[in-house]
């Protein structure tokens with residue numbers, strides 16, 4: 001697995017955002033091991049509701065994509081973590097919290113983040129075809145809504161994107177191997193025009 005440009009950097013060289021993104025990447029690897037699209041996130045509490053900064057930010061929830069495992073549209077990494085954070089805080093409001101997520105959230109998750117009134121969202125890789133934090137829409141900062149989140153993008157981007165491209169190239173290799181077997185079965189219809197080597201083509 002490619003570790004990106006930070007491969008040789010000691011933990012002390014990482015910025016706080018990079019350090020928490022590393023934890024989100026760790027979550028994404030859990031999804032990878034389940035055969036799920038590797039997307040992970042953590043929620044970190046940085047401030048109390050009254051705005052007082054915590055001395056030490058606290059990781060209060062983690063999540064990774066379990067859509068196929070749970071056979072649920074709702075089992076995105078962000079939704080899992082938002083639900084967990086609400087249980088921990090005993091409150092649906094995530095004001096004073098930051099989400100670190102390896103891939104730009106979809107419309108459902110961006111909507112949930114606004115509903116939760118999360119203060120800040122930090123993103124690794126962007127999702128050109130489906131992202132709703134600036135790529136397709138920017139639901140996180142829509143002025144017409146009653147809440148906007150602070151947004152930071154591109155944190156450990158190469159590492160986050162590399163996890164996805166690595167995953168999809170493995171999926172393609174497996175499909176190619178299956179296809180090879182199918183060529184020995186002439187009555188089978190084979191799919192043509194497989195997508196390019198790019199996670200943007202995937203149904204995330």
Ligand SMILES: [Zn+2]
Pocket residue numbers: 076077078105106107108109110
């Ligand atoms: Zn989502």
